[in-house]
Amino acid sequence: MKPRRPVVEGYFEERADGSVVLVGGRCDACGAYFFPKRFSFCRNPGCGAPGLADVELSTRGVLWSFTDNRYAPPPPYPAAEPFEPYGVGAVTLEAEQMVVLGQLARGTDVSALRAGQLMELCAEDLYETDDAVFRVWKWRTA
Amino acid sequence: MSEVVVLGAGMHPWGKWGRNFVEYGVVAARAALADAGLGWDDVGFLAAGNTMRNGYPGYVSGSTFAQALGWRGTRVSSSFAACASGAVAIDSARAQIQAGRCDVALVVGADTAPKGFFGPLPGVRPEDPDWIRFHVLGATNPTYFALYARRRMEAYGATADDFAAVKIKNSRHGLENPNARYRKAFTAAEIAESPVVADPLRLVDICATSDGAAALVLASAEYAARRADRDRHVRIAAISTVTPRYPNTYLDMPDIATDSAVGAASPERSFRDSIAHAAYEEAGLGPDDLSLAEVYDLSTALELDWYENIGLCAEGEAEALLRSGATALGGRVPVNPSGGLACFGEAIPAQAIAQVVELTTQLRGEAGGRQVTGARVGLSINQGLFGHGSCVIATR
Incomplete structure (x- = not known):
């Protein structure tokens, strides 16, 4: 079996128990969250603290x-090839007070979705090469 | 600070011509100079909007157009601000005039666009959010437009019929515009047959990518006052190019997440609201003063968002305003009398300039079959990637 790799480093983790978490940054000084972390400092202009801690974001949202x-x-x-259509969802995380985008899990019926419904994080294959299967986080209905 | 005056406006028609963008830009520049009754040797400053998809000449557009028009030792600037590039170029020219460094400035934007979806610049660049959203999520521009459209449906009860009504309105407006790429009146039945690209948006709801060019000749008020054609003068009352304020909790391209609202008070206005607000403040005018508006209808649904952002109606009431006919030609405040992006498609660095060309044409009373009767004040507005946006208010 080919090894699994994340499609991009440092954005999310898949655990041995099958759980998936997004990894962002959190400012210890003002409490702001950032996803992706991108920089080593806080971008709140009222703060600007020099460091961000790695933090696991909520795995459920609306x-x-x-x-x-x-x-x-x-x-x-x-x-x-052939192209496989996919859904995309924007989910509000309550504790972080931010919206995070993700593809929707395969088989999600987009026509049955409604804003405000509960979603949870998962991970699926995005593509594969001769050497590895590349994985990405997705949202699915909870 | 005295207002600068638009003395000349010109365009190269929008289309998919496949020629060098410099060709289009020179046609528009010469048209604007001819409209002003001036020559290239009268220009003290040239400001151009950059294109990212035409190699190095596109990154140094100011000198590219200066060379094409013939080197004359002109001072130049080259601006890139995504969809706001043209407005930033206008702002750059205005600042030179207001600083007293020149009397006459030329502003040019031109593009040759690839077919199909816009993609990020080539290469493997995980540090670039524009690369990430394509590679990791397959989130194209229409993906975002569709998220916004669906949000209007979920939050305010907008329907696909409302989006179609925007298309029908703008397609009728564009019939009267010789520079528009698409001059065809769409019917509801034709729209219903258009394939869905990103639910709920159909192909005809989403603006195309186009070739085209637009140019303006700007002058100081003192210079303009010495001319005989004062009844054709249009004044630039405001240019806003503000960024969002932190925390920006609306999902904007190309980001895959918003700012977090934890730890900071939310701004008084959304980003799009703030782009218009800064222009209204500078002009000392408000939404009730508008005769017309040119808004960036990247999608039909987005035009409805703009009605609220520029204060034509309260949040959630754009569909009712549209249905009332107020935003169609003949209504209280026609929106996109040019036909908008629906009829033009987007030629990125030219588009914000083209919007001001339309304001100029309307305020002069020279818009022919699409003329807004008695136009006194016009507003143009757009939003691009990476926190760029612009708003221009022009007056008679």
Whole structure:
């Protein structure tokens, strides 16, 4: 079996027990969250503290909006042949007071979704090469 | 600070011509100079909007156009601010005039656009949020437009019929615009047959990517006052190019998450609201003063968001305003009398300049079959990637 790798380093982790978490940054001084972490400092202009701690974000949230993509995006999206349409959801995390985007889990019926419904994090294969299977976080209905 | 005056406006028609963007820009620049009755040798400063998809000449657009028009030792600037690039170029020219460094400035934006979806710049760049959203999530521009459209449906009860009504309105407006790429009146039945790209948006709800160019000749009020054509002068009353305020809790391109509202008070206004507000404040005018508006209808649904952002109606009431006919030609405050992006498609560095060309044409009373009767005040507004946006208010 090919090894599993995240499609991008440092954004999320898959645990041995099958759980998935997004990893962001948290400012110890003002409490702000950042996803992705991107920089080593706080971007709150009223704070600007020099360090951010790694933090696991909430794995559940409520759906803010949603759509699907019915045509293959341009590179660098690793679109399969034939192209497989996918949903995209924007989910509000209550504790972090932020919205995080993700593809919707395969098989999600976009026409049955409603804003405000509970969603939870999961992970699925995005694409594979000869050497590895690349994984990405997704949202699914909870 | 005295207002600068628009003396000339010109365009190269929008289309998919596939030629060098410099060709289009020179056509628009010469048209604007001819409209002003001036020559290239009268220009003391040239400000241009950059294009990211045409190699190095696109990154140094000011000198690219100066060379194409013939080197004359002109001072130049080259601006990139995503969809606001053209407005930043106008602002740059205005600042030079207001600082007394020149009497006459030329502003140019031109683009040659690739077919299909815009993608990020080439290469593997996980540090670039624009690369990440494509590679990791396949989140194209229409993906975001569709998220906003669905949000209007969920939050305010907008319907696909409302989005279609925006398309029908703008497609009728564009029939009267010789510079528009698409001059065809759409019917509801034709829209219903258009394929869904990103639910709830159909292909015809989403603006195309286009080739095109627009240019303006600006001058100081003192210079303009010495001319005989004062009845054609249009004044730039305000230019806003503000960034969002932290925390920006609305999901904007190309980010895959918003700011967190933990630890900071939320700003008084959303980003899009604040772009318009800064312009209204500078002009000393408000939404009730507008005769017309040119708003960035990247999608039909987004035009409805703009009605609220520029204060034509309260949040959640844009669909009712649309249905009332107020934003169609002949209504209280026509929106996108040019036909908007629906009829033009987007030529990024030219688009904000083209919006001001339309304001100029309308305020002069030279818009022909799409003329807004008695136009006195016009507003143009847009939002681009990476926290860029712009708003221009022009007056007669």
